Structures are given as C-alpha cells and as structure tokens.
Amino acid sequence: MNTSFTSTIRQRVEGIETMPAIPAVFLPLLKMLGDSAEEVNVDEVVRLVSYDNTIAAQCLRVASSPLFGLAQLPRSIKGAVMSLGVRRVETILLTCCLGQAFPAEKWALDPEVFWRHSLGCAMVCRKFSEKLIAVDAEKAYMAGLLHDLGFMVNCLVFPKEFAATMERACQQGIPLHEAELATMGFTHCETGQALAEKWKLGDDVVEVIGHHHAVEQCQKAQPLVALVHLSDLLCRMRGLGYGYYERHKVDLISDPAWAILLKEHRELEGMDLVRFTFELDEAVEDIHALVSTVFGSAPATA
Amino acid sequence: MTIAPQPAAAPLTPRKGAETVDPVYRQIRDLVYKVSGIYKAEEKLYLLADGCGRRMKQLNARTPREYWDVLTAQPGRDGELRHLLNEITIGETSLFRSQPQLDALRKVILPEIVAEKTKQITKRLRIWSAGCSTGEESYTLAMNMLEESERLLKGWTVEILATDLNDRSVEAAKAGIYGDYALRNTTDYFKRKYFTTIDEKKLQVRPEVKKLINFSRLNLQDDSKMLFMKGMDLIFCCNVLIYFDGASKSKVINHFFTNLNFGGYFFLGTSESLMKLNEQFHLVHFPGTIAYWKPSLSSGKL
Numbered sequence: 001m002n003t004s005f006t007s008t009i010r011q012r013v014e015g016i017e018t019m020p021a022i023p024a025v026f027l028p029l030l031k032m033l034g035d036s037a038e039e040v041n042v043d044e045v046v047r048l049v050s051y052d053n054t055i056a057a058q059c060l061r062v063a064s065s066p067l068f069g070l071a072q073l074p075r076s077i078k079g080a081v082m083s084l085g086v087r088r089v090e091t092i093l094l095t096c097c098l099g100q101a102f103p104a105e106k107w108a109l110d111p112e113v114f115w116r117h118s119l120g121c122a123m124v125c126r127k128f129s130e131k132l133i134a135v136d137a138e139k140a141y142m143a144g145l146l147h148d149l150g151f152m153v154n155c156l157v158f159p160k161e162f163a164a165t166m167e168r169a170c171q172q173g174i175p176l177h178e179a180e181l182a183t184m185g186f187t188h189c190e191t192g193q194a195l196a197e198k199w200k201l202g203d204d205v206v207e208v209i210g211h212h213h214a215v216e217q218c219q220k221a222q223p224l225v226a227l228v229h230l231s232d233l234l235c236r237m238r239g240l241g242y243g244y245y246e247r248h249k250v251d252l253i254s255d256p257a258w259a260i261l262l263k264e265h266r267e268l269e270g271m272d273l274v275r276f277t278f279e280l281d282e283a284v285e286d287i288h289a290l291v292s293t294v295f296g297s298a299p300a301t302a
Numbered sequence: 303m304t305i306a307p308q309p310a311a312a313p314l315t316p317r318k319g320a321e322t323v324d325p326v327y328r329q330i331r332d333l334v335y336k337v338s339g340i341y342k343a344e345e346k347l348y349l350l351a352d353g354c355g356r357r358m359k360q361l362n363a364r365t366p367r368e369y370w371d372v373l374t375a376q377p378g379r380d381g382e383l384r385h386l387l388n389e390i391t392i393g394e395t396s397l398f399r400s401q402p403q404l405d406a407l408r409k410v411i412l413p414e415i416v417a418e419k420t421k422q423i424t425k426r427l428r429i430w431s432a433g434c435s436t437g438e439e440s441y442t443l444a445m446n447m448l449e450e451s452e453r454l455l456k457g458w459t460v461e462i463l464a465t466d467l468n469d470r471s472v473e474a475a476k477a478g479i480y481g482d483y484a485l486r487n488t489t490d491y492f493k494r495k496y497f498t499t500i501d502e503k504k505l506q507v508r509p510e511v512k513k514l515i516n517f518s519r520l521n522l523q524d525d526s527k528m529l530f531m532k533g534m535d536l537i538f539c540c541n542v543l544i545y546f547d548g549a550s551k552s553k554v555i556n557h558f559f560t561n562l563n564f565g566g567y568f569f570l571g572t573s574e575s576l577m578k579l580n581e582q583f584h585l586v587h588f589p590g591t592i593a594y595w596k597p598s599l600s601s602g603k604l
Contacts, residue, residue, distance in 0.1 A: 069486060087542055173409070204506055209386070232511055233520050233587075235589070236589075237587035237588065237590070238503040238587075238590065239589075239590060241589070245405065245409060245589055246408050246589060247409050247413075248410060249406075249410055249411075249414075249586045249587065249588055249593075250586060250588075251585070251586045251587075251595070251603075252585070252587065253584065253585060254584060254603055272575070272577065272578070273342060273585060274341075274575035274576070274577070274585065275335065275575060277572065277587070278341040278575075279343075279593065282343045282344040282345060285345060
C-alpha cells in the first residue's frame with residue numbers, strides 16, 4: 001500500500017473521536033488488559049465492572065452463559081470474579097463494553113453478523129488455545145474478539161467504499177479482505193491497526209489486527225496471530241462468517257499459519273480437528289443467544 | 303462490593319436439552335466417537351439419549367449407567383454398539399440430506415474439477431456412492447448433476463456408480479420409490495421436475511434420472527473388486543464405515559484414495575470423522591461441511 005493511502009487512513013481514523021459513546025471504563029480496561037495477570041488487582045476489576053450499572057448487569061448475564069462456564073447467575077460481581085478469575089471477567093467486561101460502544105445501526109456489514117463472527121472467533125481462539133500448552137486463553141479470546149476491529153472503522157469512516165466492497169464480496173463469493181483490496185486498495189487490517197494504535201492496545205493485539213490475513217509478515221507474536229488466523233477461517237466455514245457464501249475450500253493443515261503454530265506447539269499434531277469442528281458447532285447456538293443479548297438491537301436490560 | 307439487585311439479570315436461556323441430560327450420555331457419546339467416528343453434538347445428545355432409551359427397553363436396562371455397562375461389556379461392533387449405531391443413524395436417510403455438501407459440490411468443487419479437466423479430451427465425471435443403501439443419496443446427486451447439465455457440465459458425461467452390500471437395498475434403490483419421510487427435505491421444484499406420482503403417498507424417480515446411475519452389489523471389503531473401481535472424481539460413503547473396525551476401515555479408505563483421481567474428493571456423513579486413519583487425504587472445510595481431498599497434480603500439495 002502506498003504512503004498516501006496510509007496517511008489518509010490515519011487521518012480519517014484520527015477523526016473518529018466522535019464514535020458512538022465509548023463506555024467510561026473502556027480505556028482503563030484496555031490498559032489493565034495489557035498488564036500481566038499477577039499485576040491486576042481484584043478490587044480494581046470489581047470497581048471497573050460495577051462502574052456502570054447497565055454494563056454490570058450485562059456482565060453477570062454473560063457470565064452465566066454456557067460459553068463462560070458459570071452454571072448459575074452469580075450473585076455479585078465479586079462472586080463472579082472469584083469463581084471465574086480476574087482475566088475471564090476482564091474479557092467479559094470487554095465483550096460488554098464493545099457491545100455498548102457500537103450500537104446496532106445501518107452498517108454495510110450487519111452488526112449482528114459482525115459480532116457473531118467476532119465473538120465466535122474469540123470463543124474458538126479460547127477453545128483452540130486450551131488444546132495447546134502454555135497459551136494465555138483469555139488473551140487469545142481478546143485477540144479473537146478484536147481481530148476485525150477494522151471492519152467497524154470501515155463501516156464508520158468509509159461507508160460508501162465499504163458498501164461496494166460488501167456487494168462485490170457477496171456477488172463473487174470471495175473473502176472480504178480480497179474484495180477490500182480490489183475495491184478500496186486497502187483492507188480492514190490497515191484501518192483496524194490504525195485504530196488499535198490510537199487506542200494504545202497492546203503490541204500483540206495490534207499485530208493480530210494488522211496481520212491476521214498475512215501471518216508470515218508479522219514481526220511479533222506470530223503464534224498468536226496464527227491462532228487467530230486459523231480460528232477466523234474455521235468460524236467462516238462453520239456458520240459464523242460474514243453472512244454470505246464464500247466459494248472456496250479451506251485446508252487448515254496446509255495453511256502456513258498451521259506450520260507457524262506447530263513450530264511452537266508440537267502438541268498440535270495430535271489434535272483431532274474434525275472433532276474440534278463438531279465441538280465448535282455446539283457453541284454456535286450459544287453465540288447467537290449471547291450476541292442478541294449483548295449486541296442486539298433490543299435494549300440489553302429489557 | 304455488591305451491586306444493587308439486578309432485575310435485568312436473568313440468565314441466558316440454557317441450551318435445549320443439554321442441561322438435563324444424564325452425564326453418562328456424554329460418556330456414551332465419547333465411546334461411540336472413539337469406536338465409530340460418529341459425533342453427536344451436545345445439542346443433539348437427546349437424540350443419542352432417545353436411541354439409547356429404545357435399546358434400554360429392549361435389554362431391560364433400567365438406567366443409562368446399566369446400559370453403559372452393557373455397552374462396555376461388549377465394546378466391539380458385533381456387540382450392542384452396532385444396534386446403537388443403527389438407532390442413532392436411522393433417521394438420517396433421506397434425499398437432500400445435507401444441503402451444505404450439495405452447495406460445496408456445486409459451488410466450489412464442480413467448478414474446480416471442470417477447470418482442472420478442461421484440457422482433457424473426454425469430459426467425463428465419475429461419482430461413486432459407496433454404501434448407497436436404498437438410493438436416496440445417489441438420486442440426490444444425479445438430480446443435482448442434471449441441474450448443472452446446461453451450465454457447468456454442458457457437454458459432459460456424468461456416471462454415478464451406486465453400490466451396496468445388501469441385495470434388497472440395491473433392488474429398492476433401483477425402484478426409486480419414496481414416501482414422505484424420505485422426501486421431507488426435497489423441495490417442490492425437485493419433486494415436480496424429477497418424480498412421477500405413484501399414489502397419494504409415494505413418488506417415483508423419473509427414468510432420465512435413473513439413466514445416470516448404475517446400481518450394483520459390492521462388498522467394500524472385497525479387495526479384488528475394490529481395485530476395479532478406478533477413475534472416480536467423487537466418492538460418497540456416508541454412515542457406512544462406522545460399522546467397520548479400525549483395520550478394515552483403514553483398508554477401505556486406502557482403496558478410496560487409490561480409486562480417486564488426483565483432485566478428487568471423498569465425503570463422509572455429516573457428523574462422521576475419518577479421525578487419523580489416512581495421512582494422504584487432506585482434510586478440507588467448505589461452508590458448513592468437511593471433505594477429504596486427494597490433491598491435484600497442479601496444487602503442489604501431494
């Protein structure tokens with residue numbers, strides 16, 4: 001991509017100060033997510049979650065979803081933090097914050113479809129990392145949730161161009177990033193990266209957002225970027241894509257990202273990918289339910 | 303810190319049936335998967351429970367735990383497991399059983415095969431329905447190929463071989479007469495175009511569809527006969543190998559690999575896995591379905 005494109009994107013992204021109201025806890029939360037688990041203070045997390053009553057109530061509901069593992073509705077935020085752990089509660093809070101930050105409007109990419117894909121990818125990243133040794137599952141979740149941030153930027157900042165992109169992708173059944181390149185000359189990876197840098201998201205997440213379609217090109221956190229890349233592909237093949245039929249086959253094991261991940265995680269060799277796929281299908285219904293609760297057009301507290 | 307009572311914080315709807323299922327059924331699910339490769343997803347556990355229930359009645363087993371003891375006392379496919387497999391796959395026989403498979407076939411695979419073979423003089427497509435039972439799958443494939451005969455497959459010859467071990471099944475398949483249950487997924491469009499009415503409840507496949515298919519009896523374990531099944535572009539073998547033990551299954555799959563042309567595909571049932579019985583096939587994902595691919599010579603993936 002040439003430099004004039006880059007500067008145009010940066011300028012436009014800089015201009016999105018006036019995004020739909022970002023909850024007050026969002027930026028402190030992002031900062032906290034960058035800290036290591038040992039540094040995070042439980043009371044601080046409880047304070048952040050409790051800051052906004054709507055978000056707090058939503059967090060409790062999300063925590064009781066089958067996807068997050070609490071069989072019963074937790075009675076208090078602190079109770080939820082104690083049973084789920086600080087990191088998981090942080091990711092729940094992040095999920096709810098994003099739902100609040102970008103209300104459902106008329107987007108070229110249907111917001112519900114977008115959130116289903118993002119949340120689906122977050123879940124798959126977490127499940128996937130649980131199959132591997134010594135991978136921070138909550139960090140993988142966060143990376144999955146945010147990887148396509150650039151589509152939000154595109155919808156907000158380049159609505160016309162992106163609508164044309166969507167049309168091309170649907171008509172030809174090609175992956176969205178290919179349609180972006182053909183139509184706009186840049187992709188959600190660049191716009192997402194610009195916003196991620198503006199928000200000062202951690203380096204690893206910035207890498208994921210910028211390179212999840214070109215894993216070989218990333219400098220840092222390659223295994224995490226590879227994990228998100230593979231989870232993204234899997235979601236798109238299992239009903240959690242962008243709402244249209246992608247006319248191509250996906251050979252995950254021959255994908256360069258698989259080799260990159262395998263280099264760090266030999267245990268990947270023993271993974272039963274078909275069973276993993278079937279297990280992912282089980283979560284699809286829960287993801288739909290969660291998305292209509294957190295991101296749906298109906299008021300979250302209704 | 304405890305926040306005020308949250309009237310809004312009702313838990314998300316639990317997954318249908320999953321919460322109430324006896325945990326023994328998860329053990330049975332895992333055993334069935336390990337031995338046969340059939341995976342019953344969490345939300346379909348009630349189907350597995352129904353199947354087990356019918357077997358329990360037959361055997362006078364009072365609890366799922368008692369039934370588990372029967373299953374594990376004779377874990378081979380000649381034992382109780384065979385009856386259970388029959389119970390849980392019996393409802394899966396119908397025309398148009400898996401739309402995602404048909405979509406992958408028409409939207410991705412056929413264009414790919416046609417492009418690959420475009421330089422060949424004889425434009426011929428060979429499909430094998432291995433373990434065709436009473437013909438539902440074979441006719442579904444034939445009708446879908448006929449739909450493409452004026453488009454992608456214009457000027458092509460399509461041959462479908464349909465084989466089964468059971469003579470009676472082969473005879474029933476040749477007759478091509480189906481009732482409501484087998485036709486429950488068949489649209490009016492296909493019913494009108496490719497069937498004639500026999501009576502109020504039964505339709506028969508038209509001769510022009512039958513013309514595409516050659517039905518015969520074949521034992522997949524007959525090595526000498528298997529060697530003759532050459533030059534296939536597509537092989538479908540749904541819910542057949544689940545009854546085979548590991549060694550026999552592996553042998554049949556190796557035959558299938560040889561029987562396929564380079565660039566050909568092998569499909570199993572929708573909830574069935576090859577597990578790791580063959581390292582030569584590439585596991586590939588299409589939207590909503592998986593298949594096994596024998597890489598084409600031009601793909602560089604052999």
